[in-house]
Amino acid sequence: MSDKNVNYTEEQTAELVKAYVEAKTEETRAEVVETFAEELGKTVRSIRAKLVREGVYVAKTYKSKTGAKPETKEAIVSAIADTLGVDADATLSGLEKATKNCLIFLRTTFDAVAKDAESESE
Numbered sequence: 001m002s003d004k005n006v007n008y009t010e011e012q013t014a015e016l017v018k019a020y021v022e023a024k025t026e027e028t029r030a031e032v033v034e035t036f037a038e039e040l041g042k043t044v045r046s047i048r049a050k051l052v053r054e055g056v057y058v059a060k061t062y063k064s065k066t067g068a069k070p071e072t073k074e075a076i077v078s079a080i081a082d083t084l085g086v087d088a089d090a091t092l093s094g095l096e097k098a099t100k101n102c103l104i105f106l107r108t109t110f111d112a113v114a115k116d117a118e119s120e121s122e
Contacts, residue, residue, distance in 0.1 A: 008050055012040060016047070017054050026060055076103040083110045 008016070016036050023029040033051070037044045051057035064070045073096040080095070080103070081088035088095075095103070 007042075007046070008040070013050065013054065016050065017056055020051055021056055026058075029058060030060075073098075073100055073103055076100070076107055080107050080110055083107070083114050 016032075019032045019036070020029060023032050033044055033047045036042070037047045040047070048057060062070060077092055077096045078088050081092050086092065098106075
C-alpha cells in the first residue's frame with residue numbers, strides 16, 4: 001500500500017475535469033477554476049496545475065497591451081501587399097522592419113485609397 005499524500009480524490013478530479021471541459025469560453029473556464037479553488041480550499045494555481053496534469057487545460061489567448069489579438073508585422077506586410085496587388089517577398093522585403101504603428105498606418109491608408117479607387121470606377 002502506498003503512503004502517497006493525495007491532494008485530489010478521484011471524485012474531485014472527475015467533477016473538476018467535467019465542469020472545466022463543459023465550459024466553452026475563457027471566462028467560464030476561469031470561473032470554474034476559481035469556484036473549485038474556493039470549494040476545495042486550493043489555490044487557483046493548484047487547480048490549474050491539476051487540469052494541466054489531466055490534459056484538459058486550455059491556456060488563455062494572448063492579448064496585446066490594447067486588449068486586441070496580436071498581429072505579426074509579417075501579416076500586416078502581407079495585407080499591404082495584397083491591397084497593392086504585389087508579391088510581399090519580391091517587392092516589400094524589409095518593410096517588416098518598420099514599426100508596427102507605421103505598418104498599421106500604411107495598411108489603413110492603402111486600404112482607404114483602394115476603396116476610393118474602387119468606388120470611383122463603379
